[in-house]
Amino acid sequence: MNEDLLEMPLEEDIIREDDAAPETVPVPRSLVPHLSESAILLDIDGTLLDLMPTPREVWVPPGLAKTMNRLLVRTNGALALVSGRSLNDIDLIFAPDLFPAVGGHGAEMRIETDSEAVAAHAPPMDKELKRRLAAIAKLSPGILLEDKGYSLALHYRLAPHAEKAIYAAVSLIRADLPNAPIEVLPGKCVCEIKHSGFTKASGVRELMTREPFKGRRPFFIGDDVTDESVFAIMPDLDGLAFSVGRRAKGVAGHFDAPSDVREFLAHLLDDERDASLP
Numbered sequence: 501m502n503e504d505l506l507e508m509p510l511e512e513d514i515i516r517e518d519d520a521a522p523e524t525v526p527v528p529r530s531l532v533p534h535l536s537e538s539a540i541l542l543d544i545d546g547t548l549l550d551l552m553p554t555p556r557e558v559w560v561p562p563g564l565a566k567t568m569n570r571l572l573v574r575t576n577g578a579l580a581l582v583s584g585r586s587l588n589d590i591d592l593i594f595a596p597d598l599f600p601a602v603g604g605h606g607a608e609m610r611i612e613t614d615s616e617a618v619a620a621h622a623p624p625m626d627k628e629l630k631r632r633l634a635a636i637a638k639l640s641p642g643i644l645l646e647d648k649g650y651s652l653a654l655h656y657r658l659a660p661h662a663e664k665a666i667y668a669a670v671s672l673i674r675a676d677l678p679n680a681p682i683e684v685l686p687g688k689c690v691c692e693i694k695h696s697g698f699t700k701a702s703g704v705r706e707l708m709t710r711e712p713f714k715g716r717r718p719f720f721i722g723d724d725v726t727d728e729s730v731f732a733i734m735p736d737l738d739g740l741a742f743s744v745g746r747r748a749k750g751v752a753g754h755f756d757a758p759s760d761v762r763e764f765l766a767h768l769l770d771d772e773r774d775a776s777l778p
C-alpha cells in the first residue's frame with residue numbers, strides 16, 4: 501500500500517446538508533396515512549439508532565423493539581428495515597426480535613419473520629478483489645473492515661485523517677479492474693465497495709411487489725446518501741420520504757435526530773382508529 505496516500509489533504513465529511521434541497525418541515529402525524537394502508541420502511545443507522553464509534557456498538561433503546569412489534573401488528577406485517585447492514589447483522593442487533601428486512605443495500609431480502617426464506621441477489625465478492633481492498637486497512641490504525649460476503653466496507657470513523665487516502669486507494673484498485681461490476685458507496689465515515697447490480701431502491705421496489713407490502717403506501721425514513729435512491733422512488737410508489745439530520749431532495753419532511761424518529765413511531769400507535777389493537 502502506498503503510504504503517501506495518507507499525505508493527501510483531508511476532505512470534509514461526505515454527508516453534508518444538501519443546500520439545493522428545498523426547505524422541509526418537521527413531520528406531522530397527519531402526513532402519514534392510516535397504518536392499515538401503510539408500509540413502514542426504516543433505515544437503521546442514523547435513523548432508528550444513534551450512530552456509534554464502531555458498528556458493533558449500536559444499541560436498541562428500551563421501548564423501540566416494542567414499538568416496532570406493535571407497528572408490525574398494526575400494519576399487518578408491512579414494516580421493514582431497509583439497511584446497508586447484512587440480514588445477519590440486523591438480526592443480531594434486534595435479537596431476539598426478527599423484522600422483515602432489505603439488507604446489504606438491496607443485496608438480501610427477507611419478508612416473513614417466521615421463515616428463513618431470503619431473496620439473495622448478490623454474488624460473493626471475488627476473493628482476490630476482497631483481499632486487495634482489505635489491505636487498504638493497513639493505511640492507518642483505526643480503519644475497520646466489515647465483510648458482508650458480497651461487499652466490503654472500510655470504516656474510518658476512528659481514523660478520519662485516512663478518508664481521502666482510502667478513496668484514493670480504492671480508485672487505484674478499480675482502475676486496474678475497469679470491467680469489474682462493482683461500485684463505491686460513500687456512507688457516514690465508511691467507504692463500501694459493492695456489486696453494482698442492486699441498490700436500496702431496487703430492494704424496496706421488489707419488496708413492494710410482495711405481500712403484505714403490495715398495494716400499500718410506503719413511507720421511508722433514512723439519513724444517508726445511500727438512502728437517496730429510495731427517496732427518489734417514493735413518488736412512483738405513491739409514498740413519502742423523510743430524512744434525518746439534514747434536508748435532502750425529494751423528502752416531505754425531516755427529523756433532527758434518531759430520538760425524534762423513535763418518538764414519532766411511538767406516536768403513530770396513538771391513532772384512535774386502531775385503539776382496539778395491541
Ligand SMILES: O=P(O)(O)OC[C@H]1O[C@H](O[C@H]2O[C@H](CO)[C@@H](O)[C@H](O)[C@H]2O)[C@H](O)[C@@H](O)[C@@H]1O
Pocket residue numbers: 543544545546547550551552553554555556558582583584585586646653655656657687688689690724726
Ligand atoms: O443503511 P443503514 O442501516 O443506515 O446502515 C449504514 C451502515 O451502518 C453501519 O455503519 C454506520 O454506523 C456505525 C454505527 O453507528 C458507524 O460506526 C459507522 O461509521 C457508520 O458508517 C454499518 O456498519 C454498515 O454496514 C452500514 O452500511
Ligand SMILES: [Mg+2]
Pocket residue numbers: 543544545546547722723724
Ligand atoms: Mg442510515
